[in-house]
Amino acid sequence: MLTAPVGLIRDLDPKRVMRAQVNGQDLVVWRASNGDISAWDNRCPHRGMALSHGFVRGNDLACLYHGWHYGGTGVCRYIPAHPELDPPKTIKATVFSVAIADGVIWVNTQGAAEPAPVPMASQPLRSFHVVSHSESLARACRTVAFEGAFPEQLEQGLYQLGARQVFLLENPLDQGRLQITALADADATPEGCAALSRWCEAVRRSAQEEKVAA
Amino acid sequence: MSRAYALNDWYAVADAQVLARGPRRTMLLDQEVTVSGTTDDLRVIDAEGSAYPAQFRYGHVWTSLGDAPRPLFDIPEADEPGRRLVPCGVVRVKCSPLRAVENFLDIAHFPFVHTGILGSEPHTEVAPYKAEIRDDVDEVWATKISFYQPQAAKSAEAGGDTQYLYRVAAPTTAVLYKTCPPKPEAMDVIAIFVQPRTETECDVWPWMALYDDVSAFAGLVQFQQEIFLQDRSILENQRPVKLPLDPKMEIPTRADLTSIAYRRWLKSKGAFYGALTEDA
Numbered sequence: 340m341l342t343a344p345v346g347l348i349r350d351l352d353p354k355r356v357m358r359a360q361v362n363g364q365d366l367v368v369w370r371a372s373n374g375d376i377s378a379w380d381n382r383c384p385h386r387g388m389a390l391s392h393g394f395v396r397g398n399d400l401a402c403l404y405h406g407w408h409y410g411g412t413g414v415c416r417y418i419p420a421h422p423e424l425d426p427p428k429t430i431k432a433t434v435f436s437v438a439i440a441d442g443v444i445w446v447n448t449q450g451a452a453e454p455a456p457v458p459m460a461s462q463p464l465r466s467f468h469v470v471s472h473s474e475s476l477a478r479a480c481r482t483v484a485f486e487g488a489f490p491e492q493l494e495q496g497l498y499q500l501g502a503r504q505v506f507l508l509e510n511p512l513d514q515g516r517l518q519i520t521a522l523a524d525a526d527a528t529p530e531g532c533a534a535l536s537r538w539c540e541a542v543r544r545s546a547q548e549e550k551v552a553a
Numbered sequence: 554m555s556r557a558y559a560l561n562d563w564y565a566v567a568d569a570q571v572l573a574r575g576p577r578r579t580m581l582l583d584q585e586v587t588v589s590g591t592t593d594d595l596r597v598i599d600a601e602g603s604a605y606p607a608q609f610r611y612g613h614v615w616t617s618l619g620d621a622p623r624p625l626f627d628i629p630e631a632d633e634p635g636r637r638l639v640p641c642g643v644v645r646v647k648c649s650p651l652r653a654v655e656n657f658l659d660i661a662h663f664p665f666v667h668t669g670i671l672g673s674e675p676h677t678e679v680a681p682y683k684a685e686i687r688d689d690v691d692e693v694w695a696t697k698i699s700f701y702q703p704q705a706a707k708s709a710e711a712g713g714d715t716q717y718l719y720r721v722a723a724p725t726t727a728v729l730y731k732t733c734p735p736k737p738e739a740m741d742v743i744a745i746f747v748q749p750r751t752e753t754e755c756d757v758w759p760w761m762a763l764y765d766d767v768s769a770f771a772g773l774v775q776f777q778q779e780i781f782l783q784d785r786s787i788l789e790n791q792r793p794v795k796l797p798l799d800p801k802m803e804i805p806t807r808a809d810l811t812s813i814a815y816r817r818w819l820k821s822k823g824a825f826y827g828a829l830t831e832d833a
Contacts, residue, residue: 365792382792384804389790404787405808406665406677419677420661420808430804 342447342454344508344520347463348439351376356400358391360512364448366435367391371398375411378446380433383407384415390432400432443508443520458497459504460525465536469517471546473509476517479545480507485538503527505535519543554752556582559826561619562723565746565758566597568613568640580750581618582826588614612640612760613746626692626722630730630742630762639770641759641777643748648788649827650725650749651796653757655815656784657727657745658719660700661808666783669703673712676701679808686818693721693818695811706741707776708765709734716740721815724824725749736764743777752827753794757781795829802829 345359345368356369358381365381367390375398381389388404395401399408399416407430408417415430438445440454442463447453469476481492485500493499496507504524509517523535559582567577567588576589586605590596595607597616607616611631630636646653656662661679663672684695698717705715718730718740725747730740742762747755759777768776797803798820805813819828 385806386803387791387793387797388787389792392786392790403665405661406674418806418808419664419674420679421806422678424806426806 341449342438342445342452343510344443344455345378345446345510345518346444346466346520348376348442348444349463350466351444354395356391356393356395358389359446360518361435361446361448361510363513364435365389366446366448367393367400368437368444368446369393369395369400371395371400371411373398376437376439376444377411377413378435378437378444379409379413380435382433384430384432441522443522455508457506457522458494459506459522461506461522462525462527462532464505464521464523464532465539466518466520467539467543468512469519469543469546470515471517471549472515473511473517475549476507476509476519476542476546479542479549483538483541483545486534500535500538503531503535505539554583555823555825558822558824559724559749561617561622562725563608563615563617563622563625564725564748565611565613566616566748568642568758569609570640571643572614579748579756580754581616582749583751584618586616586618588616611744611746612638613758623723626726628722628728628742628744628762633762635764636742636762637765637773639761639763639773639777641761641774641781644757644759644778644781644785645754646757646785646788647754647794648791649753649795650747650755651819651827652788652791652794653747653755653784654721654725654727654745655796655812656788657729658695658721658811658815659809660698660717662787663700663702666787667780670780671702671705672700673703681807682810684810684814686814686821691822693719693811693814695719695814705732706734706763706765707768707773708763719811721818724819724822724826725755733764735767739764741765749827755827793829795827797829798825799829799831 343361351370353370359366359368367381368378370376383402392403401408406419409432410416413432413434415426436447436452438452441457445452445454490498490500498505506522508520578587585600592609597605597607605616664674664677682698702715703712715732720728728744733739733741744760746758
């Protein structure tokens with residue numbers, strides 16, 4: 340899977356910056372004041388500082404170290420040490436392809452981002468990290484009861500929980516961790532989503548306990 | 554890993570306060586060493602019991618692991634009457650010792666990392682200054698530096714332009730001279746003695762020689778420690794961890810003349826411990 344889910348757009352308000360990882364590539368994912376979302380190599384070309392520690396000014400991402408500004412195309416637009424200087428266009432962050440679908444932020448570090456299809460009418464539920472393997476997580480999903488019944492796995496990542504459905508998108512991280520972006524069926528009420536969110540948390544703990552026991 | 558050049562430099566491995574508490578087992582250039590004794594009778598040995606030369610200078614214990622140590626650099630201001638000599642303890646940083654020194658030589662980060670103390674927006678401009686490798690003394694010097702600072706020192710009562718001069722006396726030792734707020738005709742001296750534990754981890758021993766009779770010792774140390782802790786949040790988040798000497802890997806600008814000279818100087822000497830070289 341070259342295009343990977345790195346989180347929910349609703350968790351990334353305008354002017355916010357977060358760190359992500361796709362295929363072992365460390366990323367800064369940030370949102371400009373105008374709502375545009377970018378995903379770059381998490382490294383300022385000047386001194387190698389992690390841009391995920393940076394801050395958004397208008398529609399630019401600024402590095403925490405020396406305040407260099409980079410616009411949405413990754414090109415350096417402003418160097419505070421030399422306010423009059425028009426920075427050379429060669430100073431540029433490494434930019435990756437981003438796509439938004441189903442409220443999910445998708446990134447491809449090797450080509451154009453193509454979101455995976457979601458097999459239901461959905462709404463964003465939550466995003467979380469779990470120290471576990473894919474198989475342990477699936478097992479936890481089937482064995483952690485929801486409202487007194489065990490969920491049924493309909494297909495890869497898709498679970499039926501009574502009248503509700505949950506779709507879990509996996510993004511493998513380093514150190515045996517998974518980033519999970521969870522979607523709920525579109526008909527779930529806020530209360531229904533809250534219950535599904537609690538189930539996700541129980542699944543997360545169960546999957547991690549199994550990992551520890553193993 | 555190349556320790557060849559680094560072996561014959563001197564490194565701070567303890568200060569008087571640490572020494573007084575008893576033996577310090579530590580790491581230097583990937584090698585375990587233990588420092589013990591008193592300032593008059595020092596002992597530095599490795600895990601096998603082999604002894605290394607040691608001397609007490611600038612408030613710290615210095616040792617060298619090589620067969621032919623170069624002379625320890627001179628900081629003449631240390632012996633000037635009227636100065637307060639202030640060892641500032643130690644800060645452990647997970648970074649290349651060379652990155653720690655390069656950061657110390659950098660003024661352009663002041664408004665962003667030491668906001669409200671050593672710099673503040675919109676006073677971000679770095680005016681032209683001079684940086685050079687001085688072959689006669691084999692040091693890197695940066696001169697004619699001036700920068701606006703809200704609180705240049707513990708003793709500073711208001712913001713103002715501060716004059717700076719930098720001296721890199723050894724690959725892991727840098728000394729800065731800056732305007733002394735209570736004594737405009739003199740300059741305060743602040744140095745960092747970087748103890749390279751490994752190529753990617755160091756203990757930084759800041760040391761100062763100030764004209765400041767007013768501030769309490771603890772306040773002076775706290776001021777300097779706060780600044781170094783702010784630097785640490787940067788230094789532990791740079792990639793690659795080692796300092797790249799290939800100019801293509803990190804793009805400098807005019808404000809980085811000191812860093813450019815420093816990297817060039819390291820390269821010309823073969824001082825590669827903590828550096829990333831093209832063939833690495």
